[in-house]
Amino acid sequence: MADRRLILAGCALLAAPALLQQAAAQPAPAMPLGQAPGFYRFRVGGWTVTMINDGFNRFPANTFVPGAPPAELRALMDEAFMAGDAITVPFTITFAQRGNTFLVFDAGNGVTAATATNGRMIANMAAAGVDPPAITHVMHSHFHGDHINGLLDATGGRAFPNAEIIVPGTEWAWFGDTANETRSPERQRPAFANTARRFAPYQGRVRQVGAGEVIPGVTAIDAPGHTPGHTVYRLSDGAEQLVFLADALNRPEITARRPDWYFVGDFDGSVAAVSRRRVLDMVATDRIRVTGYHYLFPANGYFARSGQGYAFVPAEWSSAL
Numbered sequence: 001m002a003d004r005r006l007i008l009a010g011c012a013l014l015a016a017p018a019l020l021q022q023a024a025a026q027p028a029p030a031m032p033l034g035q036a037p038g039f040y041r042f043r044v045g046g047w048t049v050t051m052i053n054d055g056f057n058r059f060p061a062n063t064f065v066p067g068a069p070p071a072e073l074r075a076l077m078d079e080a081f082m083a084g085d086a087i088t089v090p091f092t093i094t095f096a097q098r099g100n101t102f103l104v105f106d107a108g109n110g111v112t113a114a115t116a117t118n119g120r121m122i123a124n125m126a127a128a129g130v131d132p133p134a135i136t137h138v139m140h141s142h143f144h145g146d147h148i149n150g151l152l153d154a155t156g157g158r159a160f161p162n163a164e165i166i167v168p169g170t171e172w173a174w175f176g177d178t179a180n181e182t183r184s185p186e187r188q189r190p191a192f193a194n195t196a197r198r199f200a201p202y203q204g205r206v207r208q209v210g211a212g213e214v215i216p217g218v219t220a221i222d223a224p225g226h227t228p229g230h231t232v233y234r235l236s237d238g239a240e241q242l243v244f245l246a247d248a249l250n251r252p253e254i255t256a257r258r259p260d261w262y263f264v265g266d267f268d269g270s271v272a273a274v275s276r277r278r279v280l281d282m283v284a285t286d287r288i289r290v291t292g293y294h295y296l297f298p299a300n301g302y303f304a305r306s307g308q309g310y311a312f313v314p315a316e317w318s319s320a321l
């Protein structure tokens, strides 16, 4: 009986091609273009970690990894399905909240330096329910613009009005002293004026730290080379831990596979490589979850030893916290 109805329905359609044409001409229902808000959450013990995307930039591959044999770089890019001659560098910022502490590691590109493809952090924070005045600590890895420009809001005031600003003392000493400008590689020199500008509204709120405990549950670890004071941070609660690797690696598909290469943003490539190998060895040996500033969203996972370097293994995406 059912078969007969189907056959009859089929015959009716065959007999009425005009009906089919009419159906095909129906416009698809309107779909809002754009992506879902760029945030993702997971827990580390009592910490709630929120990864918030700030967009991306693109750089020509051949100058981005100077010194890399071009054919070998191309092979790694192919392995990671990076098409074309440019490398995409995303920005994803790590926030963590536990009790009355709500910290963020670095500050994003901000709205004053936004381009067409970045400066999305504040909008994505709003989507995630993270209110800038709620931030109690901004903890800096280093002073490159993409990590400190977001300290300022659109009017040049404090984007994080209630936060204590934690900075590596070595980084503060280097970029706070203009006498070091001529001793820095050409590409690093704009960081001096930019550092003064971005920290200006936070006078009296900046605390310099060295390696060791910064606040309960957060430890600073020296990882110099990318800049003189580049620092990574361990977040912990009991036995649970996470390491924010900042710019110890840029895109791990390249710098984890070949830890001895350096990239154009590195202040001192050979020192950066030593730090990179040290932090990779630590997180691979202890199987510690990591976040990075320039990994593909949501920028968290693990490093496993592989060949002459390491492979990045993204953490499982979970709909449940």
Ligand SMILES: [Zn+2]
Residues within 6 Å of the ligand: 144, 146, 147, 247, 293, 294
């Ligand atoms: Zn960076």
